[in-house]
Amino acid sequence: MSRNEIGTDGEGIRKALVAELMQLRRGRGLSLAALAQRRGLLVALQDWNRALGRPDSVTAALELLRDSLVELGTGAKARSLRNALAVPEPPSDAAAGTTAMTWPGRDPGYLTARRRQLAETLRLHPDTIENYENEAIDELALKIVEGRAQAYPVSQAPPTPLGITVFVGGTYTDLIDYRRAVADAVAGSMADYGVKVTTVGDRAEEPGQPAAAAVDACAVFIGIFGHTFGVPSPYPTRSVAMAEYDLARAAGKQVLVYLADESLPVPHDIVPADDLRELQADFRDELLRRHPARLFTSPADLAFRVTVDLARVVGQRNAPAQTYAVFDSDLVGVRDLVDTGNPTSRAQVQGFLGFLAESFQPLFTIDRSSYGAHPLLREAGNRLSDLLPEFSLSAQDGVISRTGVRHVxxxxxxxxxxxxxxxxxxxxxxxxxxxxxxxxxxxxxxxxxxxxxxxxxxxxxxxxxxxxxxxxxxxxxxxxxxxxxxxxxxxxxxxxxxxxxxxxxxxxxxxxxxxxxxxxxxxxxxxxxxxxxxxxxxxxxxxxxxxxxxxxxxxxxxxxxxxxxxxxxxxxxGPFFAALRALIASSYHRDRQEYADAVIHAREAFHSGRLAGPEEFRRVVVELRLDERYPAAMAALETFMTPVEDVDLAADCFFVANLVVQNLRQQREEKS
The missing domain is CATH 3.30.1380 (Muramoyl-pentapeptide Carboxypeptidase; domain 2)
Known part of the structure; x- marks a missing residue:
């Protein structure tokens, strides 16, 4: 298959993979952790493996990528790219009399150092090596696209490129620069993840009515909320931004919430009334208790968080359903997800274990599939892993991150x-x-x-x-x-x-x-x-x-x-323990769309809070105006009748019960 036969969609995928591979080489080499952060490339490799009938794990994707790098050949271009990714040369090339670029037992260093080392070995300029890398990246991206297409039967078309439709809601006039940064990140940098993002409901000024049609058309609602109330909506006590959030939640959309940090000032030309300021503060408190809300401090910080979260959401939506795995105190499995100290070290350990197994073959049989299970090799792996650095951070353009979390x-x-x-x-x-x-x-x-x-x-x-x-x-x-x-x-x-x-x-x-x-x-x-x-x-x-x-x-x-x-x-x-256990059960049943059971457990949490302190309980309910703000939820929580299957009622009952329990807990802690 030639490049021209790929078609428009294939060409788009190829360009996205080129961008991913360009990012991948900027680190300290190819590893599980590095590949896991390049979501578009990872999904393409997993898709290729599934078409070939192979496992679709990150480890299997890493092996496929390494094999593809070897299959590029032994020329200067292929060597340059393997060197850029800190992938050792195939043994045959080393045996041919040339100096293999390997890093046994030591840190491969950064890209510029590896590039300079290879340039000295091949007697070329480092810029020439970089040009070779770029050409090899283009070939590798094409190889991945072609491999995926050829692996599928003629009757089965490859999956369409990853895509997602989003709506960016929230307050407007106080966060114009922030919204612009998010729009740029969503439209531009998300391509680095191999994802096409379609934004619906774009606006150039503060809306006067909730964008109900746009919210209904989106898959993900991105809510960016500051400290101002905004434009009142037809709904009592709710602004247009709040009403759009309510519509998204009622429609079952995936909701990502971002809140302006308390340190961010309100623009000097915006002076909200006291009652509106109070309503917005109550709404922010509601969001903090209902969602894992992210606090942002600058437009760049917000854009970074949205990009990472959207890439994770897309990956989850396109990945096959996975069961939860249990890990022990040795952190086997979970540690590779967090990071891998030296990005090539764990691969080097596995390679060395393979060498040991092959060396011991004359003495006793070790099946290749059971290297990790054999007691001798397992202990050797543990000892070698103990020598690796405990963690690594990747730094790009002044941003240090680890599993998508920014560090300073x-x-x-x-x-x-x-x-x-x-x-x-x-x-x-x-x-x-x-x-x-x-x-x-x-x-x-x-x-x-x-x-x-x-x-x-x-x-x-x-x-x-x-x-x-x-x-x-x-x-x-x-x-x-x-x-x-x-x-x-x-x-x-x-x-x-x-x-x-x-x-x-x-x-x-x-x-x-x-x-x-x-x-x-x-x-x-x-x-x-x-x-x-x-x-x-x-x-x-x-x-x-x-x-x-x-x-x-x-x-x-x-x-x-x-x-x-x-x-x-x-x-x-005591009662708080019972309330917490009931809230957990309520959340679990909501996730399973068992809304009547969710209400029943929220009711249990609500009454456990009452048992913890009847007077404090009554005072909290009055101060929060719950009967006024959530009449249907309060009626369902106060009765013992069998509730109806209602997604909004389940969500509101959980929110009210959790709000009461957390306020009671906070008051109890302040007294102590």
């Missing part, structure tokens, strides 16, 4: 000085801020690793092992779980970055850890409990010791021994 690296002294601004007389502010930081970190871990990778921890030990691995990016220290009971955990923080020369200051700075641990656990554990419900009941009963649901009551700093700081975590097992 600060000197330890910088962080400590910032924290000292809240000390010594406002340790409560430090603890409260740390709770919010912990909750945000937990949301990222659950969203991008557990829910995104479809993993569930088997035990508290497995969960803390993942938490420790995730947080090592920040260099804060390491976490271990020393003891576990039904009602408490003892967490050890080793080599804490907040250790001060003065023990008294260390004790005060421990307020940060108390808040961080509490915020992280209270955000993550309920979500993990909900994910656990995706496993078969028998598997949950026999393979999981992770608590079905938990809510942290207190975190106390116990002792300091050597480099270790001990924190004793106690869990609430």
């Amino acid at each position: 690296i600060l000197r330890t002294e910088t962080v400590v000085q910032l924290l000292r601004l809240l000390l010594p007389d406002r340790a409560d502010l430090l603890e409260n801020a740390a709770q919010r930081i912990g909750a945000g970190a937990a949301r990222d871990l659950v969203e991008f690793v557990l829910r995104g990778g479809r993993f569930v921890p088997s035990s508290p030990e497995a969960f803390v092992a993942l938490w420790n691995y995730w947080d090592r990016t920040g260099g804060w220290g390491t976490y271990t779980l020393e003891s576990v009971t039904r009602d408490s955990w003892k967490i050890i923080v080793r080599r804490s970055f907040l250790r001060a020369a003065d023990p008294a200051e260390t004790l005060v700075l421990a307020a940060f850890w108390r808040g961080y641990i509490k915020g992280f656990l209270n955000e993550s554990l309920p979500q993990i409990s909900a994910l656990m419900l995706n496993l078969p009941e028998q598997q949950r009963a026999t393979h999981l010791t992770m608590p079905a649901s938990a809510h942290v009551s207190t975190v106390e700093y116990e002792t300091a021994r050597g480099d270790d700081d001990s924190f004793f975590v106690t869990f609430d097992r």
